[in-house]
Amino acid sequence: HPVVYETAAQVVGKALSVMGRGDENRIYPNSLHESIEALTIACLERIETDFDRRRSIRTIEKVSEEYGKITYNFVSSMCNSVLDKSLGILRVTVLKCLGRLVQSNESAVKEVFEKLSPHFLVIAAGNDTPQVQHSLILLLGDAFSSGGLRTQKELWSLVRRVCNEFSRHARKELRKDLFQIVSQVLRDLRENEEEDAELEKTLYQALMDEDMDCRVVVLRHFHGKLARNCHERLAALLRPEFFAAGDRRFWISNTLALLLELSLESVDIDNALHERLKGATFELETCSLSKSSATENFPVTKLSLSQISSVSRLGTAGAPISVMESLSQAARLRTSTIDPLQPGSASRSMRTEKELATSSSNRLGVPKRVRLEISPKESDLSTRERFAARAAGGKMKKEDEELQKNQASSAHTRSTLLRKYRQGDLPDFEITTRSFLEPLKVLAMAQHDIAAELLLAVLKVLYAYEGMTKMRDLLRRRICDSFEHLIRSSEPALGVEVLLDFFHNALAYCGTSILAVSTLHKCVWLSADKFS
Known part of the structure; x- marks a missing residue:
């Protein structure tokens, strides 16, 4: 009966497992070990030949859990x-x-x-079940x-x-x-002072993966590989x-992640900050990626901070x-506040207006106006009130047109830190100062000293790559403008005082390092009374 052979195979497989461990201390003679192994193989072969293959596979699995080497006889x-494919899930x-x-x-x-290599690409290409594909990946791992694969160049x-x-x-x-x-695999090779550039290309391409979890795995890899010095890392x-491994939209996010993680390794952010x-x-x-005259915009991805435990x-x-x-997903921190207009405006214009000041509505701080209109019957108004309402409506229409014009203009003239780093070599697309500084703003709320050091290291490298004297004033103006917008978009509860201190120290340091000291006098907004 097959159950007898199954039970016998499992029993002797367990014995082989115990004897295999005992072999190291020479407790059991080799002849006994070989005899029991032969008995196990005989049981499995009998199941395979006299009964169905499915039963044989299940029995081999149970034996291999105890004594993996036994499978070699059935490769x-x-x-x-x-x-x-008729075996279904048993293939797994x-x-x-x-x-x-x-x-x-x-x-x-x-x-x-x-034996399997001619079929690997067929299975990997999607002509099989996900369970089998996943098991094939684990088999590769x-x-x-084991190390046995690296010596086979063709298989590698x-x-x-x-x-x-x-x-x-x-x-x-x-x-x-x-x-x-x-x-x-690459980490093991690196420990042995070896490398595989072709295999590593897989991870360079993975930096542009659509899924955040996949990118985080790759970011961990490069965080362990890249230099620990911020200047060398950048x-x-x-x-x-x-940035050349396919779609480059995530390059800025990945760069910020790998730079900031260098400092965040030793940073503890308390739960109170998360609550706030x-x-x-x-x-x-x-x-925006520059493609001749065309501009391609990518969709916004949101991630609530409450998800971070x-x-x-x-x-x-x-x-x-x-x-x-x-x-690595964040280029700006959005906060919204709603401020009513001055009292009495509703009665004068027969309308109710509210201004929604949100950093997401416009990068350069132009507020977006949301209007709730109340349209009473004109017959209920006096002649004077009708003229006043029409005049107020015309004025507001003009203001709206001007506001839309400003919004359209600012959308095309957003502040850019560096348009190009180096002609024909580095990425040819914009890095806005806002997208660059917003993650630093979050870090500054927790550890402004570390954020200041990181910011200065980054600016020094960017400045060194550009190598142009005129970049001094350009960087100073754009950085200061972005600092101002970042601070003005923050509420006191979010740590404006800390941010102000951080930016002041950073600019003071820049004044003695890469920017002219005299330019700091132009930063008149660096005063606490602006936020009283």
Whole structure:
């Protein structure tokens, strides 16, 4: 009866597991070990030949959990089972067994991969179930960790192609698992003072992945790889491989994340700050890419700060989302306040007006007006009131036209930190000062000293790359303008005093480092009475 053979196989498999551990201390003679192993194989072969293959697979799985090496005797039949779609979900079981085998037996890696390699690209391309594809990725990870795959140049080249295929898979869970495995492989190579530029291209492309979780995995990788010095790190991030790997809309976000995480490693932000900012929303700044005369705008992505439970280091496995991971999505912090117009305006104009001052309505601080109209019957008004209402309506119409004109003008003249870093080498698109400084604003609320040091390091590098004297006044004007808008858009409860102190210290330092001291006298807005 098959149950007898199944039970016998599991019992002797357990014995093999115990004896395998005992072999290290030479408690059991090798002859006994070999005899029990032969008995186990005989039981499994009997199940495979005399009964159905499904039962054999389930039994091999149970035995391999105790003694993974036993699967080596069934590599050929199990590889054939992987390719047999009639087995359904059991193919996943087979891949798990093969994974245990390649982990415990490096010599089996070549045999397994040579048997399955012609079908890897077919499975990875999407002509199979997600469960099988996911198990195949895990098998790749097991083969990588065993080390047996790296010595096979032809198979290694194939694995690169498979990884590249999976990196574009529609399911984000598969992409994330792949990026984690590739990151671990490259980390192991780096520890052995080796590298694989072709395999690392997969992670460069992943920096532009649509899914935030996938990008965070890759950001962790590059955070561990890049220099710990802010100046050197930014110089590395300006290399073409970081922005030329496909869609460049996330380049600014990734750069800010990798720069800020360098400082946030040692920063603790208390829960009180999270409570004060719970109602705030992070938005991904709409990024404009220059394509001749056309401008392409990308959609806004929102992330509520209330989703952030605590701050943790980026490299800590399984840790809650860190502020830096949020900032990789954030280019500006939006807050809204509603201020009524002066009393009496409603009665004079027969209308009710409110001004909605929100930083998201206009980058340069132009308020967006929201009007609630009350239209009484003209017959109910006196002649004088009708003329007054028409005059007020005409005045407001003119104001609205002027407001719309200002909004349209400011949308095309937004403050830009640097249009181009270097002709033909660095990314040819705009980095707005607002999108650059808003994450620094959030950091400044918690640790303004660290934020100041980071800001200065970044400015020095950007200034060094431009290498033009006239950039002094240009940087000073644009930075000061952005600081002013950032502070004016903040409420006192959000720490304007801290921000003001931070910006004042930063500009004072800039005055002795990269900007002329005399230019600081033009920053008349740096005074507390502006915010009283």
